[in-house]
Amino acid sequence: MMKKYFTIGLMLILISLITFNVLAEDKIVIKHMEPGDDAKLGYVHEFADAYMAKNPNVEIEIIEVGWGNIYQKMMSMAQAGTMPDVVYVGSRWIPVLAEMDAIQPLDNFMTEDKVNDYSDSLLNTANYKENQYGLPRAYSTKTLFYRTDLIDSPPETWEELVEVAKEVQANNEGMYGMGISGAKHVSTTSQFFNYLFQAGGKVFNEAGEPVLNSEEGVKALQFYVDLYREHKVTPNPVEYNREELPTLFSTGKIAMFVCGPWGKSIIGRQPENEETPYQTALLPKGEHRKSILVSDSYVMAKDAGQEAWDYLNYITNYNNQTYYDYEYGSVPVMKEAADSRRFQQDEFFKTFLDTIETGEPQPLPIVWETFEDILTDSIQAALMGDMTPQAALDQAVERIKSENIAPVK
Amino acid sequence: MRKRYLPYLFIMPAVIFMLLIVAYPILLTFRSSLFHEVLIRPWEGVEFVGMDNFVTLIKNQEFWSSLQRTAIWTVSSVLGKTLIGLSIAILLNQKFKFRGIYRTLILIPWVTPQVVSAIIWRWVYNGEYGMLNYVLMRLGLINTGISWLGHKTTAFIAAVINDMWIGIPFMIVVFLSGLQGIPNELYEAAKVDGANRIQTLFKITLPQLKPVFLTATILSIIWTFNSFNIIWVLTKGGPVNATETLVIKTYKEAFGKFDIGMGSTYAVTTFILLMIFSLFYWRMFSEKDEI
Incomplete structure (x- = not known):
């Protein structure tokens, strides 16, 4: 008798386990x-958990990866045909992913309301060949971070920038007036582009040809190089990428640097940071008041379907996006949020918002990594005095042409 | 009959493993080097180009500069590792208190993951708050901080030192085991014959160490030639291309440009160069040994 009950019990357990397994397999991953x-x-886990709670038939599998590895990992997955459904990318990678046919345009998924949530200039940063491949997630404009205890009023022009940097350096032993980056890193290109755009230069012309070596381009690189070699107001830029500048700033090694809003998460704000009080200002003017606009976006794998879009649509809805922007420290991505009192009344964020109208989008060569390597080589050669800015930029243009990576129009 | 095949059966799993994990990828790389294949330009297709990639490589001045840089990098680093490693091994072979502790401590750089080690050295070399500058300034050797990774020559030397730091413990361990294998009678006989320490070193210790020396240096040459992590973390091949060795160049071709054809050509060239060098090196020492 006992044996019979035992057998029935065991069978019931087995059946329930199989049923559970089948049900679990039915989940959309x-x-x-x-x-x-x-x-x-x-924040990503927070949004995913909330989505799963609302959609019990969906399981979100988060693949965490460092910024240093994502490019290689993503490209390997793209080649192997195992691209995750939703991927957070630097918008600069969208052309190559689109050319590899690894991602799909989102135009058919995006409703008019969704499109209207974003400004055109921001959507353009994730648009390739007239297709909206990316949904902007993080947006960064650049401002000048400066020490309020050492600098009364922030510099307004390039000339003033040098003057203020020299003055603060003279009055504070062991401190440089300014910090710029020149390491082999994406930030070296974006830091230089601020000056390039301010000088009136462009990376590519309307036809998509590289025109970095224009008179304006040379003027910009000359100024960038002079900050280090001529005016000596910055520590050796070749050693630093932009991500290291906030640390130099918070340890009192530099008095000014250019950075996006996330800089505050490294430096800290009062009261946690009493040693280095600071404020942000619009970037000093060259010929024009300009700064680079950089965005990160969500893309969807080529084969991802409606379920992936529903999830993406949820994590980027107004409430989640605005919450993320404010808490994590990103310029508000959505138009309505940018106009909201929450951001407008925040002294720190306001400067970043004011910068939007002077923004120039990041150029989109087909293969960013090669472009970055070519350009950082030239910037470093000029910074080290191996080449004149003209020769360095001539070389960069030649290499961009020979590598055939100018944007396809 | 059964006994005859049994050893082969035992090594079969290892052979299959090696064929799958080592031989197959190598063959695949050789094959890729004969094709034009750029993964990020799928519309260009995959095309058999024969030796074209190798011709392009040989005509490329960057390849020759990179090869020259790699040679200097390998020779200087291996030379440093060997000399310092041998000196420390001889010291650690003496009898003194806590010798075991020293022998264990010396392994720390070897067991530290290379990326971690390179990140630590990046901080050591930092021009503004690096430990190296701090020490040199305290000693009064310099007045202002030096940007070690910010200049071509210093960045190259800095990377070599980092590589040496990691590789020295391996040399010490190998040389130490070699030293312990030298029969004591030889030293006693030398002593009786009135040989001094220098003579003992050159006439007994070093000749006796030759087989160990050969293996250790050849392994070190191959590892150093292919050393990637340290350079990548410290300088990414910069400033400009001051630390861009062949392996960095290969990586940039294969995983920056995703030019699998050229990337494979670089890899195959490195493989052939190392193979020729290793055979030549082995032969040179073996022949001398026979004489």
């Missing part, structure tokens, strides 16, 4: 790859 630090990934 959405793979989401996200780079970033713990704080950023914390």
Whole structure:
């Protein structure tokens, strides 16, 4: 008798396990790859958990990866045909992913309301060949971070920038007036582009040809180089990427640097940071008041379907996006949020918002990594005095042409 | 009959493993080097180009500069590792208190993951708050900080030192085991014959160490030639291309440009160069040994 009950019990357990397994397998699994630090990934998990709670038939699998590895990992997955459904990318990678046919345009998924949530200039940063491949997630304009205890009023022009930097350097032993980056890193290109755009230069012309070596381009690189070689107001830029400048700033090694809003998460704000009080200002003017606009976007794998879009649509809805922008420290991505009192009344964010109208989008060569390598080589050669700015930029243009990576129009 | 095949059966799993994990990818790389294949330009297709990639490589001045840089990098680093490693091994072979502790501590750089080690050295070399500048300034050797990774020559030397730091413990361990294998009678006989320490070193210790020396240096040459992590973390091949060795160049071709054809050509060239060098090196020492 006991044996019979035991057998029936065992069978029931087996049946329930199989049923459970089948049910579990019925779940829709959405793979989401996200780079970033713990704080950023914390928000991603928060949104994914909330989505799963609302949609019990969906399982979100978050693939965490460092910023240093994501490009290689993503490209390997793209080649192997295992691209996750949703991936957070630097918008600069969209052309190559689109050319590899690894991602799909989102135009058919995006409703008019969704499109209207974003400004055209921002959507353009994730648009390739007239297709909207990316949904902007993070947006960064650049401002000048300066020490309020050492600098009364921030510099307004390039000339003033040098003057103020020299003055603060003279009055504070062991401190440089300014910090710029020149390491082999994406930030060296974006830091230089601020000056390039301010001088009236362009990376590519309307026809998509590289025109970095224009008179304006040379003037910009000359100024960038002079900050280090002529005026000596910055530590050796070749050693630093922009991500290291906030640390130099918070340890009192530099008095000014150019950075996006996330700089505050490294430096800290009062009261946690009493040693280096600071404020942000619009970037000093060259011929024009300009700064670079850089965005990161979500893209969807070529084969991802409606379920992946529904999830993406949820994590980028107004409430989630605005919450993320404010808490993590990103310029508000959505138009309505940018106009909201929450951001407009925040002294720190306001400067970044004011910068939007002077913004120039990041150029989109077909293969960013090669472009970055070519340009950082030339910038470093000029910074080290191996080449004149003209020769360095001539070389960059030649290499961009020979590598055939100018944007396809 | 059964006994005859048994050893082969035992090594079969290892052979299959090696064929799958080592031989197959190598063959695939050789094959790719004969094709034009750029993954990010799928519309260009995959085309058999024969030796074209190798011709392009040989005509490319960057390849020759990179090869020259790699040679200097390998020779200087291996030379440093060998000399310092041998000196420390001889010291650690003496009898003194806590010798075991020293022998264990010396392994730390070897067991530290290379990326971690390179990140630590990046901080050591930092021009503004690096430890190296701090020490040199405290000693009064310099007045202002030097940007070690910010100049071509210093960045190259800095990377070599980092590589040496990691590789020295391996040399010490290998040389130490070699030293312990030298029969004591030889030293005793030398002593009786009135040989001094220098003579003992050159007439007994070094000749006896030759097989160990050969293996250790050849392994070190191959590892150093292919050393990637340290340079990538410290300088990414910069400033400009001051630390861009062949392996960095290969990586940039294959995983920056995703030009699998050229990337494979670089890899195959490195493979052939190392193979020729290793055979030549082995032969040279073996022949001398026979004489």
